[in-house]
Amino acid sequence: MDNLINDFSIGLFIWQALVLLSIGLWIYCLIDILKNKFVQNDKLIWILVIIFIPFIGSLLYLFIGKNEKMKLD
Numbered sequence: 001m002d003n004l005i006n007d008f009s010i011g012l013f014i015w016q017a018l019v020l021l022s023i024g025l026w027i028y029c030l031i032d033i034l035k036n037k038f039v040q041n042d043k044l045i046w047i048l049v050i051i052f053i054p055f056i057g058s059l060l061y062l063f064i065g066k067n068e069k070m071k072l073d
Contacts (some may be wrong), residue, residue: 022055029058037070 033046046065050057 023056025062026035026054026060029061033061033065038068039070044070 029050030047033043046061050061
């Protein structure tokens with residue numbers, strides 16, 4: 001019985017860590033979008049993607065959206 005309780009606690013800890021990382025990633029992406037300039041309506045589109053599809057939208061932004069930022073010379 002003790003083994004079952006310990007395994008459940010580790011599983012719960014892993015889920016909590018994943019949720020916290022997901023929330024942190026979501027906040028980081030939103031702040032990065034708001035701080036930078038994008039072409040036309042791309043900023044609005046990325047904000048909507050991240051708000052309506054939180055985890056996947058954040059990953060998409062990191063892999064695709066960061067390259068679309070306007071370069072300030």
